Amino acid sequence: MERQTLIFTKMQGAGNDFILFDNRGVKMTEQELSNLAPSLCNRKFGIGSDGVIALQFDETKEADLVMLYKNPDGSDAGMCGNGARCFAAFAATLGSPKKFTFRVHDKVYRASVKKKSVVIDFPLETNVIEQSVANEAILNIYTNTEHIVCPTQTHKLDDEQDLVQRGRFLRNHPKFNPKGTNVNFVAGFDKTSLCLQTYERGVENLTLACGTGAIASALGWHHLQQAPSGKFLYKIKVKGGTLLVHFSFSEENKTYNNIKLEGPADFVFEGQYYL
Numbered sequence: 001m002e003r004q005t006l007i008f009t010k011m012q013g014a015g016n017d018f019i020l021f022d023n024r025g026v027k028m029t030e031q032e033l034s035n036l037a038p039s040l041c042n043r044k045f046g047i048g049s050d051g052v053i054a055l056q057f058d059e060t061k062e063a064d065l066v067m068l069y070k071n072p073d074g075s076d077a078g079m080c081g082n083g084a085r086c087f088a089a090f091a092a093t094l095g096s097p098k099k100f101t102f103r104v105h106d107k108v109y110r111a112s113v114k115k116k117s118v119v120i121d122f123p124l125e126t127n128v129i130e131q132s133v134a135n136e137a138i139l140n141i142y143t144n145t146e147h148i149v150c151p152t153q154t155h156k157l158d159d160e161q162d163l164v165q166r167g168r169f170l171r172n173h174p175k176f177n178p179k180g181t182n183v184n185f186v187a188g189f190d191k192t193s194l195c196l197q198t199y200e201r202g203v204e205n206l207t208l209a210c211g212t213g214a215i216a217s218a219l220g221w222h223h224l225q226q227a228p229s230g231k232f233l234y235k236i237k238v239k240g241g242t243l244l245v246h247f248s249f250s251e252e253n254k255t256y257n258n259i260k261l262e263g264p265a266d267f268v269f270e271g272q273y274y275l
Contacts, residue, residue: 005272008040008047009090013082013118013265015208015240016050020090023054023068034074040273041072047273050200050207051080053087055094063103065091071202078145079104081211081261082243084111085118089265107144117244122215122259128223133175139223141216143259146181146201149220154187157197160206167199167206184213186221193235194221208240211261218245219256231258 008021019040028036037052039045054068067087069080077083084104088111092098098113110121122144129140131148139149148170156162167183170176183199196217198210218234229251236243246260 004275006275007270007272009270010047010049010268011086011090011265012240012268013085013209013211014238014243014263016082016210017048017268018083018086019047019049019052020086021054022094023056026054028054030068033068033070036275037070037074038072047271050203051077051083053080053083053090055087055091058103060103063101063108065096065100065102067102067104069104073202073204075202077202079107079143079212080145081120081122081143081213081215082209082263082265083211084109084120085211085261085263085265087111088113088118088120089267093267104144116264117262118265119260119262120211122261124259125255125257126219126259127255128219131175133170133173136170138170139216139220140181141219143212143215143219145212146176146179147184147213147216148176148181149184149186149217151220151224152185152187154195157185157187157195160197163197163199163206168204171199171201171204182210182213182216184210184217184220186217188221189237191225191227192233193237194218195237197239209238209243209263211243211263214238214243215245215247215259215261219247222247222249222256 041049058066092113112119170183185197188194198213200207214236234245244262248258
């Protein structure tokens with residue numbers, strides 16, 4: 001009897017790693033992907049990753065492709081910025097143009113695959129909301145998925161045990177029910193560069209990078225400096241590398257738009273997973 005296998009590609013973007021496969025032939029349903037994700041993402045008994053991504057045609061014709069993403073626990077991530085960059089590079093190897101559109105849920109993104117980086121244009125206009133949670137001042141910033149930003153001291157970013165405890169507490173705080181939130185701990189180097197550690201919902205741990213978290217952190221750092229209107233480029237240093245966040249800010253209505261995430265997307269290996 002021949003074993004049924006799933007041909008996959010393992011990729012990483014600034015240390016955020018993903019399992020990708022072409023679902024146009026496999027035709028796995030979203031529920032089947034949710035059920036399979038915990039096994040695929042398990043680092044001891046599976047392939048191991050921060051998430052799994054299926055590439056498929058967009059039946060609605062709103063975009064060229066669809067990115068179907070699931071967290072290691074099988075839950076939905078809303079949007080994954082680093083996963084999107086890996087998705088774009090993966091699509092290019094399957095014959096997609098270097099520039100194309102793809103849909104995640106009801107939002108259409110634009111991808112541009114360059115030689116050494118991938119840029120994702122976000123269909124996003126957002127603002128920064130100041131909040132207090134358990135007597136801690138935080139910034140709530142929606143980047144097509146839920147994020148909060150917690151300014152901290154640089155040396156505290158090395159205390160990962162404390163970050164995990166704080167991240168888990170805030171991620172599950174009743175104020176963010178029912179979905180919960182991703183938690184970003186940031187410390188700035190200067191006006192346009194900062195260091196970031198992210199506790200990711202669905203992974204339930206710190207990850208080496210988080211694309212949508214990098215966007216939230218850049219906007220949050222801009223907000224804390226009460227920076228003026230204009231176009232900006234912020235450099236975000238994460239444990240897995242460096243991400244660039246492009247954005248515009250309007251002081252008049254306090255909104256951020258023209259948001260782009262740029263960074264590396266590297267192929268690691270290909271293989272077959274026995275279903």
